[in-house]
Amino acid sequence: xxxxxxxxxxxxxxxxxxxxxxxxxxxxxxxxxxxxxxxxxxxxxxxxxxxxxxxxxxxxxxxxxxxxxxxxxxxxxxxxxxxxxxxxxxxxxxxxxxxxxxxxxxxxxxxxxxxxxxxxxxxxxxxxxxxxxxxxxxxxxxxxxxxxxxxxxxxxxxxx
Amino acid sequence: xxxxxxxxxxxxxxxxxxxxxxxxxxxxxxxxxxxxxxxxxxxxxxxxxxxxxxxxxxxxxxxxxxxxxxxxxxxxxxxxxxxxxxxxxxxxxxxxxxxxxxxxxxxxxxxxxxxxxxxxxxxxxxxxxxxxxxxxxxxxxxxxxxxxxxxxxxxxxxxxxxxxxxxxxxxxxxxxxxxxxxxxxxxxxxxxxxxxxxxxxxxxxxxxxxxxxxxxxxxxxxxxxxxxxxxxxxxxxxxxxxxxxxxxxxxxxxxxxxxxxxxxxxxxxxxxxxxxxxxxxxxxxxxxxxxxxxxxxxxxxxxxxxxxxxxxxxxxxxxxxxxxxxxxxxxxxxxxxxxxxxxxxxxxxxxxxxxxxxxxxxxxxxxxxxxxxxxxxxxxxxxxxxxxxxxxxxxxxxxxxxxxxxxxxxxxxxxxxxxxxxxxxxxxxxxxxxxxxxxx
Numbered sequence: 001x002x003x004x005x006x007x008x009x010x011x012x013x014x015x016x017x018x019x020x021x022x023x024x025x026x027x028x029x030x031x032x033x034x035x036x037x038x039x040x041x042x043x044x045x046x047x048x049x050x051x052x053x054x055x056x057x058x059x060x061x062x063x064x065x066x067x068x069x070x071x072x073x074x075x076x077x078x079x080x081x082x083x084x085x086x087x088x089x090x091x092x093x094x095x096x097x098x099x100x101x102x103x104x105x106x107x108x109x110x111x112x113x114x115x116x117x118x119x120x121x122x123x124x125x126x127x128x129x130x131x132x133x134x135x136x137x138x139x140x141x142x143x144x145x146x147x148x149x150x151x152x153x154x155x156x157x158x159x160x
Numbered sequence: 161x162x163x164x165x166x167x168x169x170x171x172x173x174x175x176x177x178x179x180x181x182x183x184x185x186x187x188x189x190x191x192x193x194x195x196x197x198x199x200x201x202x203x204x205x206x207x208x209x210x211x212x213x214x215x216x217x218x219x220x221x222x223x224x225x226x227x228x229x230x231x232x233x234x235x236x237x238x239x240x241x242x243x244x245x246x247x248x249x250x251x252x253x254x255x256x257x258x259x260x261x262x263x264x265x266x267x268x269x270x271x272x273x274x275x276x277x278x279x280x281x282x283x284x285x286x287x288x289x290x291x292x293x294x295x296x297x298x299x300x301x302x303x304x305x306x307x308x309x310x311x312x313x314x315x316x317x318x319x320x321x322x323x324x325x326x327x328x329x330x331x332x333x334x335x336x337x338x339x340x341x342x343x344x345x346x347x348x349x350x351x352x353x354x355x356x357x358x359x360x361x362x363x364x365x366x367x368x369x370x371x372x373x374x375x376x377x378x379x380x381x382x383x384x385x386x387x388x389x390x391x392x393x394x395x396x397x398x399x400x401x402x403x404x405x406x407x408x409x410x411x412x413x414x415x416x417x418x419x420x421x422x423x424x425x426x427x428x429x430x431x432x433x434x435x436x437x438x439x440x441x442x443x444x445x446x447x448x449x450x451x452x453x454x455x456x457x458x459x460x461x462x463x464x465x466x467x468x469x470x471x472x473x474x475x476x477x478x479x480x481x482x483x484x485x486x487x488x489x490x491x492x493x494x495x496x497x498x499x500x501x502x503x504x505x506x507x508x509x510x511x512x513x514x515x516x517x518x519x520x521x522x523x524x525x526x527x528x529x530x531x532x533x534x535x536x537x538x539x540x541x542x543x544x545x546x547x548x549x550x551x552x553x554x555x556x557x558x559x560x561x562x563x564x565x566x567x568x569x570x571x572x573x574x575x576x577x578x579x580x581x582x583x584x585x586x587x588x589x590x591x592x593x594x595x596x597x598x599x600x
Contacts (some may be wrong), residue, residue, distance in 0.1 A: 003202050017327040018243075019367050025349035027330035030291050051349070062353035063305075067291045067333030083253040084452055085410035085482075088490050110460070121335065121502055122253040123292050126410035126482060127417045128162055136294035140162065 001046040007031055012051075021051045029068055036073045066129055068120070074109045074116035076154045078102070079133045082119055085126035090142075094130050095119055097144045101151065114158055115151070162260060165417030169432045171396055173404045174377060178264040179466060183299055185306040194312055197475035200275045201320045205555065208279040212382060214390035221247055221338070222374030222451065222480040224468035226381075232374055233362035234280040240369035244276040245286035247343055248376040251290060251335040252451035253502060254482025257406035257418050262296040265380060266303035273381030274324055275386060280372050284325040285496045287376075298480040299327050330379050332593040335506035338434040341553045342508070353510045354554035377406055377481075380513025384425035398425030401467035405481050407447040411447075412487035414439045424465040431462065431485055442487035446570070450479020452499050453559030455566030456486070477568070491586035492571040493578055494496070495565060497525035512556035517548040521564060531581045539576045542568040 003011075010031060013023045025047070032043050039062055048058045062068045078098055082091040095117075102115050109116045111129055125131030128140035132147065139150050164179050174176075184187045200208050213228025239444060246269055250258040261269060273285035287304075291295050302314055307313045315323050329347055331337055337346045341355035344366050365371025381403060385393045394402040401423040409432060410416045414436030418477040421430065427449065431437065436443050446456040449466070454477040457464075464474045486495060503520040521544060524537055546560035546570075552558065568575060577585055 017325075020348065021348060021366075022349035026332050026346055027291075030330060061349065061351055065291070065332035065503075083499065084448065084495060084498055085254050085484050087495065088411045088484070088486055103534050110253045121505060122249050122251060122255075124256045124259045124290070125162070125252050126484070127258045127408050128256075129410055129416070133292065136292070138162070138295075155306055 001040050003032065003035055021058075022053055025051055025058070026065065027055070029058075033068060038060075039068060039070045044070075073105075075114050076134050076160060077116045077118060079118045079120040079123065080125050081121070081125065081129070081131050081133075083122040086130040087124070089129040089132040094132065094142050094144070094147055098132075098147060098151070101148065108119055114155065127133070131133060162256070162263065163417070164260075165415060165419065165537055167226065169425070169429070169434060170420050171404050171422050172420050173388075173393075173396070174261065174265075174268070174380050174406060175418075176384075176508050177268065178260060180264075182265050182267065183263075183303065183392075184403060185267060185303070185310060188265075192273060192387060193267055194318075196313075196488065197271050198276045198318055199386050200278050201322070203278075205279050205281060208275060208361060208386075211390045212279070212385060213394040215385045216390075216397060216400055217378065217385060217393070218401065218468055218478075219375055220377035220381070220405065220481065222252065222453070222477070224478060225375060225376055230362065230374070231276065231279050232284075233360065234372055235363065238281075238370050240367070241280035241284070241372045242280055242369050243366045244273050244280070244282050245340075245343065245347070245366060246285065246287040246369055246371045246376055246379050247274050247290040247338060247340065248287060248293075248296075249331055249334075249338040249343060250293075250308075250376070250480075251338050252453065252480045252482060253499075254410055254448060254451045254484040255480040256410075257410045257481055259293060259296060260406070260418050261353055261376050261380050262300055264317055266296075266300050267307065268380040268383055269300070269376055270303060270307055270326055272374075273326055274313075274317075275382050276372055276374065276379060276517060280370070282370075282372070283323055284327070286327050286329050286366075288329045288331065288337075288343060291330055293332075297328060297330050332507075335502075335510045336554075336556055340554065342373065342554065343373065346477035351508070353508050354556075358551070365499075366419075368528045388522040398465065398467045400469060405466070405478075407466070408482045408484065409435045410484070411485035412438055412442065412461060412490070421466070423471065424467040425531055427462045427464050427483070430466065430483065433487065438487050439484065440487075442489055443593050444485065446486045446488060446490045447491065448482070448484040448486070448563070450477050451482035452477040452484070452502065453555075453562060453563050454475075456518075458569065458570050466511055489586065490546045491529075491573055491584055492567055492574045493525065493529050493582065494586065496567040497522070497529050499563055499567075500525055500560060503556065507556060507560075511553040511557070513548045514552040514554075514560070517544055517552075518560050520544060521560065528575070528578055531578060533578055535576075535577075535579060538568060538572065 337352035342352035548561040
């Protein structure tokens with residue numbers, strides 16, 4: 001199992017920050033997922049070995065955190081917030097618009113593997129609602145036209 | 161990058177360096193940066209604690225507990241190392257203030273953690289930032305590296321002969337982890353399940369050591385208190401509610417945004433003057449004053465001061481500072497449903513009243529909103545919520561029950577309008593049905 005040099009440098013730096021090895025687990029899982037795309041059996045086995053845990057212990061943690069996934073998803077994870085501040089400003093309409101445009105439902109991935117759509121809980125963009133995150137990028141004060149443009153940008157990015 | 165707003169009534173304390181380029185450590189130093197911790201290094205721990213106590217600073221995460229008091233609970237002597245833990249897992253719906261602090265003034269958080277450490281005798285601190293805030297984690301990691309490079313962190317800080325370390329830590333998506341004992345579990349690499357208390361974290365916390373856990377806004381306030389003095393800070397607010405608050409104004413207002421206003425600022429003024437009122441000729445229906453877990457207030461209940469005690473007197477909570485304004489085009493049943501859907505999703509499932517209660521409430525509301533409700537459901541939802549109160553392992557159960565009780569109590573008529581198979585009177589024609597959940 002090979003991770004990038006950046007991942008390895010971060011991992012090596014992070015582990016001694018804690019009195020117990022497993023403390024590095026949660027952020028490490030997310031960084032690993034960012035590189036591989038999802039938490040594959042191979043990633044789980046590798047990290048379990050490095051942190052002196054069983055694979056089951058790692059899976060037990062993974063299943064708790066909503067950002068972690070053991071299934072592959074699209075290159076761009078479109079996470080639309082529909083929680084209260086977004087709800088009253090049209091968050092659901094943005095979600096339904098994306099569903100129609102992408103042709104997938106909640107946690108569905110487009111056939112070309114580019115986009116996964118997800119309805120998410122509050123992402124901390126309440127004063128700039130409605131909002132969505134594509135991977136880690138925030139897109140705020142959304143309208144249907146604005147999200148169309150955002151999705152087109154990512155499509156272009158993928159084609160480059 | 162989130163947009164900044166301003167209003168003449170604002171008193172900028174925590175937000176005074178916003179938009180000033182203070183993520184750059186040299187710029188931060190020009191703006192009085194790291195002066196407070198230098199001052200604290202020359203003070204006795206008890207003097208620091210007293211200063212914070214006298215300032216009237218109360219926990220900005222939502223509970224509103226006196227910060228100085230919290231610090232004083234940490235035992236002076238401890239066989240195990242002590243820790244300071246900054247809670248930056250900001251996930252309460254309606255709340256987006258810590259995000260701005262990390263984005264614009266990360267060194268203020270570092271300084272706050274260091275001062276907290278000096279006060280309780282800790283030699284290391286952790287800054288926990290939610291996983292979704294990746295760009296803020298990058299900003300914070302750089303800020304910590306820069307502080308080490310200047311000799312402000314690590315061995316012999318500021319040539320004082322004392323050592324202090326600060327580490328970044330990141331989450332991966334979980335509201336529950338904002339609860340202090342679940343936060344520690346998460347930092348220890350486990351599922352974010354709350355711990356039973358007592359013992360409290362101040363005595364037995366991270367890896368068994370005494371731990372002080374404060375919200376990011378609380379810690380970012382501390383350096384300003386050290387420099388300006390307790391008396392100055394206390395005077396900004398109302399009695400027993402020192403200082404300012406970052407209010408996250410959201411929902412149906414003309415000018416939503418994060419505004420720093422003195423504690424005790426009028427809620428009515430906040431909505432109608434600071435926020436510019438309700439747009440599109442609509443009227444105010446309700447306001448959630450402190451994040452989704454706080455009971456809503458109706459339009460005739462908003463003539464109150466926004467400090468912990470006044471909002472509590474009005475039957476709600478100041479909470480996390482998330483003020484969500486709801487206009488009369490919104491359906492309260494739908495709003496309640498979305499709120500309960502959130503708590504059902506975020507319940508860790510560890511204790512039954514919360515796991516079953518939130519699920520039951522959500523299911524009832526789904527059916528109810530779709531027109532399948534019966535009269536008895538209304539009282540059942542209230543009865544169920546009242547039976548969750550105080551009976552759960554951690555406050556997540558209460559956080560679901562409290563707003564639910566208020567929705568039913570204050571908007572009973574709106575619930576009744578959904579009875580007898582009537583479709584939701586607020587739903588637009590041809591509204592799309594709930595999306596199917598695919599296997600994941």
